[in-house]
Amino acid sequence: MPLTTVAIEISNGKMETLYYPSSVVKDFFQVDQQLKFLEFVELALNSLKESDKRVTAKYGYPCIGCAILKQRLIKWEQLYKYETVKIVKIHEFIY
Known part of the structure; x- marks a missing residue:
């Protein structure tokens, strides 16, 4: 599966990189897209759900990376709820 x-x-100047085990995230976000942080988290969690489904279907067990990123996003939800987010880059690694 391609790592994406x-x-x-984030509007406070913080830069972050999120790692997805599937390219399905490209169905949820576009480069230069700007969102309110809570809207971003909702879409990110939905894309994680889809990524996890693909991993489970292919390998027979859920993706630990999805679970870790989900917890990270939930923590950020409270820290940055009044901020906005810009999608800077989406990169797919095919191996």
């Missing part, structure tokens, strides 16, 4: 990274910039 999503680089984001």
Whole structure:
């Protein structure tokens, strides 16, 4: 499965990179897209759900990376709820 990274910039100046085990995240985000942080988290969690489904279907067990990123997003939800997010880059690694 292709690893896909999503680089984001939060309106407070913080930059982060999110790692997805599937390219399905490209169905949820576009480069230069700007969102309220809570809207971003909702879409990110939905894309994680889809990624996890694909991993489970292919390998027979859920993706630990999805679970870790989900917890990270839930923590950020409270920290950055009044911020906005810009999708800076989406990169798919095919191996």
